[in-house]
Amino acid sequence: MGRKADSKCVYCARNYVTEAEAQTKHPECYVAKERLCYYKRYRLRNRSQVNAKRRQNSARAKGIETLEPILPEAYRAELEIYGKENQFVHAIALKIYQGKKLSHQMSPQHTQGLRQPELEDYIQKLLAYLETEYGIDCFGLIYWLNPTDCPECKINY
Secondary structure, X not given: OOOOHHHOEEEOOOOEEXXXXXXXXXXXXXXXXXXXXXXXXXXXXXXXXXXXXXXXXXXXXXXXXXXXXXXXXXXXXXXXXXXXXXXXXXXXXXXXXXXXEEEEEEEEEEOOOOOHHHHHHHHHHHHHHXXXXXXXXXXXXXXXXXXXXXXXXXXXX
């Protein structure tokens, strides 16, 4: 853009060229007012749709069929740990989702005073329960949250 007005660069769907070259070489996509070709403007406005279609066409060309989610309504568990990572654990909470919907939520259970082996046993018991009830064998996400955000109590650290 730091060039003179007569030698401005214009983006065309095919390559970068000067304004005069774009008018002569690519009249089907050159627009004088906006200096962007139709293809480029469409791709900028509908980026996610264009990229999804491009990925789908690429997969189809390779012989890969588009797959639906295998288990859209499968259960997954998220563990919320209130404490400071690698220091101490104030409380542990659990959320269970079915698909994208929150189906069950365990309020924070305070674990202050538990030693690491006891804490690990508690988490293993939670996993064993989740596997028997919901078929969940591991936590999807584990969040470390500030202990002052514990909804069960208001402790100032």
